[in-house]
Amino acid sequence: MANERTLILCKADAVARGLVGEILARFERRGYAIAAMKMLVVDEARAKQHYAEHDGKPFFKGLVEYLTSAPIVALVIEGSDAIEGCRASIGATNPIKAAPGSIRGDYGQTIGRNLVHGSDSPDSAKREIGIWFQPSEIFARPHDLEKWLVSN
Ligand code: DAT
Numbered sequence: 001m002a003n004e005r006t007l008i009l010c011k012a013d014a015v016a017r018g019l020v021g022e023i024l025a026r027f028e029r030r031g032y033a034i035a036a037m038k039m040l041v042v043d044e045a046r047a048k049q050h051y052a053e054h055d056g057k058p059f060f061k062g063l064v065e066y067l068t069s070a071p072i073v074a075l076v077i078e079g080s081d082a083i084e085g086c087r088a089s090i091g092a093t094n095p096i097k098a099a100p101g102s103i104r105g106d107y108g109q110t111i112g113r114n115l116v117h118g119s120d121s122p123d124s125a126k127r128e129i130g131i132w133f134q135p136s137e138i139f140a141r142p143h144d145l146e147k148w149l150v151s152n
């Protein structure tokens, strides 16, 4: 088990449909921590940089249009094996094939509106976090949780 950070995007449909809270709650309930979070409208250059590995594929243009079409919420999620764990919570790329209980399996219908992005490897996570966040925007997990639960 390794403590990892992963880049999560609640894409335009997730924000427009009011599902950000549902999505975030799943990661938090699983025990992962929010290390960074922001809402923003994405420009074309950043969308293309994020999805660079898919440049040239037939769906690339639509994918960039989707990511830039309306505000999104970008997050860094942190925890034990968070990269693989968040991918499992997100579910298969095509929501029709995603298991019920996963985010895409519970809330999605089509691959072009699949709600969430999650980094797929440590290298991707490092690259993608660098696209969306400055180091100063990322916070450590609370090591002193008790003080937030009890007051005297
Ligand atoms: P994932 O988002 O599960 O990591 P991916 O990296 O293979 O999937 O693809 C990135 C996004 O591109 C995916 O979330 C939806 C879109 N996409 C992938 N394959 C597609 C296809 N065959 N047709 C349309 N959109 C596709």
Ligand code: MG
Residues within 6 Å of the ligand: 118, 120
């Ligand atoms: Mg991917």
